[in-house]
Amino acid sequence: MKNNTTDPASKTSIKTFPERIIMFRKTILWTIVILTLSFLPGRTFEKVNLFDISFMDLIVHFCLYAVFTFLILREQSGKTGRQLTIISWWMAPLIASAALGIITELVQWLLIAGRSGNFVDFFLDMCGSAAVLLLYPRIRL
Numbered sequence: 042m043k044n045n046t047t048d049p050a051s052k053t054s055i056k057t058f059p060e061r062i063i064m065f066r067k068t069i070l071w072t073i074v075i076l077t078l079s080f081l082p083g084r085t086f087e088k089v090n091l092f093d094i095s096f097m098d099l100i101v102h103f104c105l106y107a108v109f110t111f112l113i114l115r116e117q118s119g120k121t122g123r124q125l126t127i128i129s130w131w132m133a134p135l136i137a138s139a140a141l142g143i144i145t146e147l148v149q150w151l152l153i154a155g156r157s158g159n160f161v162d163f164f165l166d167m168c169g170s171a172a173v174l175l176l177y178p179r180i181r182l
Contacts, residue, residue, distance in 0.1 A: 064116060065113075065116050065117075067112050067115075067116060068109070068112040068113050068116055071108060071109055071112050072109065072141065074105075075105050075106075075109060075141065075145065076145065078101075078105070079145040079148070079149060080145075080148060080149070080153055081153075082153060082154050082155045082156065098162070099161070099162070099165050102162050102165040102166050102169065103165045103166075103168055103169035103172075104169060105166070105169065106138050106141075106142065106165075106166040106167070106168075106169035106170045107169035107170065107172055107173045108169075109134075109137075109138060109141070109169075109170070110134040110135075110138055110169065110170040110173040110174060110177075111173045111177065113133060113134040113137060114130065114134055114173065114174075114177050117130070117133060117134075118130060131174050134170060134173075134174065135170060135171075135174065138166060138167060138169075138170035139167065139170075141166075142162075142163045142166035142167060143163065146158035146159060146160075146162060146163050
């Protein structure tokens, strides 16, 4: 029986848990940013007036999830050591964005004082994700 740890091909196709954490470190850090901003009490944002733009929260939702999706795409395509199929490259970011968006809106609705879960916020989360999924093949950085 052959030991997979000494096989050179196994090093690129099978990643250990710590290697996956390192591989997706930017995505993980960005997820922490999203969760932190999503779980702050609502009154926190009343004090912050960065720009006087109507619907600024919707723009922020779009941008947070656009960056989240971009990071997933970038890190999964650049460091896995394997060719991604058309389904696998867009399914992981889409499912991750949907799961994160649903979780944050449910927690806001059920647990965070001064915050309410909102379908419009979730919709904008998914629009940001979809925009990057559509544009990423054309803007490979």
